[in-house]
Amino acid sequence: AQTxxxxxxxxxxxxxxxxxxxxxxxxxxxxxxxxxxxQPPSRQMILVIxxxxxxxxNATENRFSVxxxxxxxxxxxxxxxxxxxxxxxxxxxxxxxxxxxLTFGQGTILTVHP
Amino acid sequence: xxxxxxxPRHKITKRGQNVTFRCDPISEHNRLYWYRQTLGxxxxxxxxxxxxxxxxxxxxxxDRFSAERPKGSFSTLEIQRTEQGDSAMYxxxxxxxxxxxxxxxxxxxxxxx
Numbered sequence: 001a002q003t004x005x006x007x008x009x010x011x012x013x014x015x016x017x018x019x020x021x022x023x024x025x026x027x028x029x030x031x032x033x034x035x036x037x038x039q040p041p042s043r044q045m046i047l048v049i050x051x052x053x054x055x056x057x058n059a060t061e062n063r064f065s066v067x068x069x070x071x072x073x074x075x076x077x078x079x080x081x082x083x084x085x086x087x088x089x090x091x092x093x094x095x096x097x098x099x100x101x102l103t104f105g106q107g108t109i110l111t112v113h114p
Numbered sequence: 115x116x117x118x119x120x121x122p123r124h125k126i127t128k129r130g131q132n133v134t135f136r137c138d139p140i141s142e143h144n145r146l147y148w149y150r151q152t153l154g155x156x157x158x159x160x161x162x163x164x165x166x167x168x169x170x171x172x173x174x175x176x177d178r179f180s181a182e183r184p185k186g187s188f189s190t191l192e193i194q195r196t197e198q199g200d201s202a203m204y205x206x207x208x209x210x211x212x213x214x215x216x217x218x219x220x221x222x223x224x225x226x227x
Contacts, residue, residue, distance in 0.1 A: 044219060099145060099211070099214055102159065
């Protein structure tokens with residue numbers, strides 16, 4: 001079974017600065033997908049960024065980028081130029097290639113200070 | 115709004131009662147997923163459908179839980195004889211075929227007294 005671990009229950013960052021959220025996972029599969037989802041308070045989860053395991057190039061979406069280390073089974077999220085609207089719970093997720101369930105970590109609460 | 119919708123948004127019930135939640139996926143999304151999220155935790159998978167077929171069920175889905183998607187469109191999740199441990203947020207997500215991205219609804223928050 002796949003597992004996802006987020007070891008940082010809480011993180012904080014000053015507005016306009018950069019923060020990195022950590023995620024490790026365990027799987028015996030060679031091909032899979034990794035995700036970062038954002039869940040603002042009392043709002044629904046939205047996808048921030050997605051990485052296909054077969055791609056060596058790290059995914060980037062505007063201010064959000066990942067550091068994907070397949071051998072180390074590590075998948076961190078870097079948020080550059082942090083904004084107040086980035087404050088939320090962030091979940092790292094793992095998905096197989098059969099378009100089935102996602103397995104999520106415990107989440108990291110990100111606070112952005114003005 | 116053409117996103118995933120869930121009804122009701124909040125449900126308070128007494129222990130032992132039955133409850134039913136509804137999820138309407140994004141139009142033409144043939145995959146539909148149910149997750150449960152307790153406070154401060156990540157969502158845990160319960161079950162998912164491709165069209166009307168239920169393809170996988172988690173062992174978290176005890177005999178008191180049943181999910182249906184009769185016409186391959188909306189889905190219902192029923193919990194019978196609710197227990198206090200069932201108190202959680204129940205999330206629904208949908209995705210189009212052969213796309214590995216799930217779109218989540220706002221959730222139904224269940225409180226069992």
